[in-house]
Amino acid sequence: MDLRDLYQDIIVDHNRSPRNFRLIDPADLQAQGYNPLCGDKLGVYLNLRDGRIEDLAFQGSGCAISVASASLMTEAVKGTSETEARKLYEQVHDMLTGAETDVDPMDLGKLAALAGVREYPSRVKCASLCWHTLIAALDKQSDAVTTE
Amino acid sequence: MSTSSISPILSPDSETWAENIRREFPILDQQVHGKPLVFLDSAASSQRPRSVIDAVTWYEEHDHANVHRGVHTLSQRATDAFEGAREKVRGFINAESTSEIVFVSGTTEGINLVASSFGQKFIAEGDEIIISHMEHHANIVPWQMLCERNKAVLRVIPMDERGELDYQAYLDMLGPRTRIVALNHVSNALGTINPVKQYVAAAREKGIPILLDGAQAVPHMPVDVRDLDCDFFVFSGHKMYGPTGIGVLYGRKSLLEQLPPYQGGGDMILAVTFEKTLYNELPYRLEAGTPNISGAVGLGAAVDFLQRIGIDNVQRREQELLAYATTALESIPGLRMIGTASHKAGVLSFVMERAHPHDIGTILDTEGVAVRTGHHCAMPVMEYFKVPATARASLGIYNTRADIDKLVEALQRVREVLG
Numbered sequence: 418m419d420l421r422d423l424y425q426d427i428i429v430d431h432n433r434s435p436r437n438f439r440l441i442d443p444a445d446l447q448a449q450g451y452n453p454l455c456g457d458k459l460g461v462y463l464n465l466r467d468g469r470i471e472d473l474a475f476q477g478s479g480c481a482i483s484v485a486s487a488s489l490m491t492e493a494v495k496g497t498s499e500t501e502a503r504k505l506y507e508q509v510h511d512m513l514t515g516a517e518t519d520v521d522p523m524d525l526g527k528l529a530a531l532a533g534v535r536e537y538p539s540r541v542k543c544a545s546l547c548w549h550t551l552i553a554a555l556d557k558q559s560d561a562v563t564t565e
Numbered sequence: 566m567s568t569s570s571i572s573p574i575l576s577p578d579s580e581t582w583a584e585n586i587r588r589e590f591p592i593l594d595q596q597v598h599g600k601p602l603v604f605l606d607s608a609a610s611s612q613r614p615r616s617v618i619d620a621v622t623w624y625e626e627h628d629h630a631n632v633h634r635g636v637h638t639l640s641q642r643a644t645d646a647f648e649g650a651r652e653k654v655r656g657f658i659n660a661e662s663t664s665e666i667v668f669v670s671g672t673t674e675g676i677n678l679v680a681s682s683f684g685q686k687f688i689a690e691g692d693e694i695i696i697s698h699m700e701h702h703a704n705i706v707p708w709q710m711l712c713e714r715n716k717a718v719l720r721v722i723p724m725d726e727r728g729e730l731d732y733q734a735y736l737d738m739l740g741p742r743t744r745i746v747a748l749n750h751v752s753n754a755l756g757t758i759n760p761v762k763q764y765v766a767a768a769r770e771k772g773i774p775i776l777l778d779g780a781q782a783v784p785h786m787p788v789d790v791r792d793l794d795c796d797f798f799v800f801s802g803h804k805m806y807g808p809t810g811i812g813v814l815y816g817r818k819s820l821l822e823q824l825p826p827y828q829g830g831g832d833m834i835l836a837v838t839f840e841k842t843l844y845n846e847l848p849y850r851l852e853a854g855t856p857n858i859s860g861a862v863g864l865g866a867a868v869d870f871l872q873r874i875g876i877d878n879v880q881r882r883e884q885e886l887l888a889y890a891t892t893a894l895e896s897i898p899g900l901r902m903i904g905t906a907s908h909k910a911g912v913l914s915f916v917m918e919r920a921h922p923h924d925i926g927t928i929l930d931t932e933g934v935a936v937r938t939g940h941h942c943a944m945p946v947m948e949y950f951k952v953p954a955t956a957r958a959s960l961g962i963y964n965t966r967a968d969i970d971k972l973v974e975a976l977q978r979v980r981e982v983l984g
């Protein structure tokens with residue numbers, strides 16, 4: 418196993434300087450995500466306009482994988498429609514869990530940097546927490562989601 | 566207690582002494598991600614020496630049958646092995662009688678047993694239960710559940726930034742409504758060795774029973790329950806080089822006698838009719854159902870192992886290694902130790918600037934170094950220190966200075982990888 422597969426330059430960069438790392442207040446939709454295993458906490462906030470995710474931001478604390486994943490997610494999802502965001506979630510989920518899929522990680526742009534996570538089963542939840550939280554926000558669930 | 570070392574020529578201060586012990590642990594002789602395994606997670610669960618593995622295998626291959634139930638030879642042998650283990654445990658912690666040694670599945674079950682049985686009988690609305698800020702969840706949640714059930718009040722002894730408890734606050738807390746104190750002997754998250762004898766004396770003086778969670782004490786220092794004078798003492802086999810699924814609840818006989826049964830079933834009875842059940846004597850009254858016989862056999866072998874090495878030698882060796890490791894870790898820039906009490910066991914909890922413990926754990930693993938990361942089932946401790954988690958290296962009798970050097974080396978990788 419090569420650590421560089423997991424901690425690629427993009428991941429290290431997004432961990433050190435996360436994008437869209439801020440609160441949106443008030444936000445149209447928001448949700449809190451919590452991973453009890455490692456104590457990661459993420460808040461995901463978004464504003465919708467004409468069916469598009471006009472603004473998307475996150476705040477919280479977590480490991481490099483979870484922070485970088487959330488940062489990359491905000492970049493990838495901002496400006497998309499809700500349907501596109503949900504589709505992206507499915508694709509990322511398949512990539513992280515190594516599920517049989519016709520998605521080529523290369524089609525996922527920078528998100529492909531997370532492909533290495535699948536070799537580290539204990540870290541998959543770190544990378545997926547932000548996505549679960551985004552979906553929870555889109556589902557307008559007010560309860561906190563957990564990865565357990 | 567025995568102080569003889571496996572090799573009388575070598576002092577426990579020598580690295581060769583530890584290396585010889587290490588060779589008794591088959592699992593340690595392997596590579597992880599192409600690197601020799603450095604196991605620094607004994608506080609979560611320690612490894613088993615060959616003698617424990619062999620004792621369990623011998624039992625499974627030659628002696629197994631149900632205990633206390635048959636006249637046939639194997640049943641007698643199994644009973645002898647099981648009760649023999651009880652006697653070994655009794656001697657190891659210097660209890661007065663084997664009737665005070667209750668086999669349970671582990672520390673967690675031992676505490677739940679007391680919270681349930683003692684609670685049912687002695688805890689009423691408005692009564693108080695004292696625990697501390699540095700408890701493992703296993704010594705928090707059962708009491709919280711009891712408080713909820715019986716409308717009792719949980720009180721918490723505060724802690725300072727070194728990870729030491731406030732004794733004066735504890736004395737002030739001991740009041741007319743206090744019914745029991747449940748206290749960590751050694752903290753798994755911080756390493757703090759609490760001066761429990763003092764705490765026991767203060768409670769006993771007021772006639773208040775006290776339970777000690779000894780899960781992290783028994784493997785690392787001499788424990789004498791009569792000298793401690795505690796009422797309950799609980800620990801797990803798997804943290805003291807024995808198997809999982811077996812543990813011990815020691816209880817002062819006069820108190821155990823007053824406890825209602827924890828679970829009902831076979832072995833805990835003398836006679837059953839549909840009108841009434843006559844309960845068995847101690848300790849069987851508190852051990853319903855077929856027990857973990859092979860686990861007890863393995864635990865007995867673990868006691869033999871620790872006595873062969875000498876628990877005083879274990880303590881001396883680990884204290885020296887702890888000092889070595891503390892100095893080594895503290896010299897790493899950006900590393901902050903969590904838990905700096907003046908008396909500590911071999912637990913090194915730490916955080917690093919700009920590196921989440923989870924990443925530290927993964928990076929160390931690829932270097933073959935196994936440490937625990939997370940909240941260590943002590944979330945209130947994490948909250949106190951305002952960290953989501955820590956990385957924790959914990960020492961066992963098989964660890965050497967070379968292991969610590971590898972840890973330090975691997976920690977250098979963390980900065981390289983995370984930038």
Ligand SMILES: Cc1ncc(COP(=O)(O)O)c(C=O)c1O
Binds near residue numbers: 672673674752942
């Ligand atoms: C101090 C302490 N108490 C209780 C426990 C629970 O032990 P077990 O999981 O063996 O029941 C542990 C183990 O992590 C511990 O370290």
